Amino acid sequence: MTAQFMLSKKRLTDQAVDLSSIAPVIAVVKNDAYNHGLKDAFESFYAGGIRSFATTSLKEAVRLRSFNQEIMILLLDPSTDFETLKKYSITLTIPSLSFYHKHKEDLKGLTLQLVFKNKLNRLGFNGSSEMKAVLEESSLTINGLWTHFAFAYDGDSDRYTHEVNAWKHVLQELKDYLPSLPYIHAQNSASFYRDGLMPGHTHIRVGALLYGTRPIDQPHAHIHSRQAVRVDASVVEVTRVKAGDSAGYSAAFKATKDTCLAICSIGYGNGLLKERAHFPVAINGNLYPIRVLMMSHLLVEVDETVSIGDHVILYDDSLSFESFTRQGIGAFSEQMAAFNRDTFSYQVID
Ligand SMILES: Cc1ncc(COP(=O)(O)O)c(C=O)c1O
Structure with a gap:
């Protein structure tokens, strides 16, 4: 008689297969995989061929590692629990130049990515010159760059175009470093829906679409959606x-x-x-x-x-x-x- 919450892992897997056939995917599984349940979502996406996962929570990142030893796990938020990050091979996002300066020694031995702040104004470096200062540091293992768009879901595309251009400018300024970086990613579901995989990007980084829900303002008939x-x-x-x-x-x-x-x-x-x-x-x-x-x-x-x-x-x-x-x-x-x-x-x- 109680309320029932029913999950189709098959639909999650089918969605992962479809998206992966268009672009390599980093699955965003924060907040218990958008409340689908981290383990069930992980198993479904893994069965669909996804090998890269991102979350904001270190606890979830550690749980993901317990599911699989090989996958790439990106922590989107900062953490200073360097021991745990190392122990579980979790890739840490460096959120700012000041974080880098403060924790320079602790970051050695970790795998790292840098985030560009852009128009979201949440976490991130302010521009390419700040990022360059860290990329120049040969004692660090940096394997990726990313940003997150603030306006991809907006009907008004001017602001989105503006932030995309700002990010492209950063990538252009950092072009000498890009060939050695296996993770260049920016696009959430709405951005991917608008533009497909952007040139020079290695992955899309999606949540909603992977869970089977399309951005409402940009209906693209060719991308399936299967609510799970x-x-x-x-x-x-x-x-x-x-x-x-x-x-x-x-x-x-x-x-x-x-x-x-x-x-x-x-x-x-x-x-x-x-x-x-x-x-x-x-x-x-x-x-x-x-x-x-x-x-x-x-x-x-x-x-x-x-x-x-x-x-x-x-x-x-x-x-x-x-x-x-x-x-x-x-x-x-x-x-x-x-x-x-x-x-x-x-x-x-x-
Ligand atoms: C940093 C980051 N990347 C990617 C996503 C995925 O966004 P979406 O669910 O719109 O694909 C989110 C979700 O909020 C996010 O915070």
Whole structure:
């Protein structure tokens, strides 16, 4: 009767195979693989041929190493736990020139990549001259350069073009170093969708698309998307309320006519976003409106055909993350990350 979170590892693998056939992929598996579960996602992507993984969390990086000794694991965020980084052969991103100066000695013996800050203004070097100063340091093992675009998902492409050009300028300035670097990467799902693999880049570095969700503003028919997650619940009770009656805390629903309410076993405690409750659920192939969102329950206005035990679908191929993003609920990652997977019964469906 509890809410169910269902994962298709096969779809993740198929998506990995498809993308890898177009460009080498660094799989972004941060936040428990966008909440798909790090181990299941890793196994699926590995089976699909991916050998490079990136996360922001050292704990996840160490876990990835426990799954496989050979893969490349890139830590996107800085860490000063140099012992652990060395022990588990985790590639560290140097986030700034000052970090480099401060930890120069500790960085020896690690594999490193440099990040260009660009317009995101999160982490990174300010420009090629700063990066050159580190690339010149022969005692360090540097195997890559990367950046992250701030505007790839924007409809307005001027700002995106501007940041891409800034990055291309950096690469041009560093051109003498590039042939010896096996990892030059910048493109998230949206950037890859716009431009394919950019010249001079060795990999794309994608999350959303790998999990089967396309950027909404740039639909490219030739790239498949297969949402790998389904979320459903059950009808635990059907209640009839008379016109004028209410249901839920503080009369959250006021019946204007005699109404049938299905009480469904999922709520915001499972991580269902408030905005999702503005859109219907599917029961027995029909769509019904959510009237009240509670911590562990939904009250859904239904008809006489709905009964106890029926499946209540919140997300599937028809009620897709992509379609809800288009309707303003939030990015795929926001919808996914909100789920408290421990509160669900979890099932790998294939
Ligand atoms: C540094 C970095 N690279 C790549 C990605 C992947 O982005 P997307 O899921 O849009 O492909 C992310 C996600 O936020 C990120 O933070």
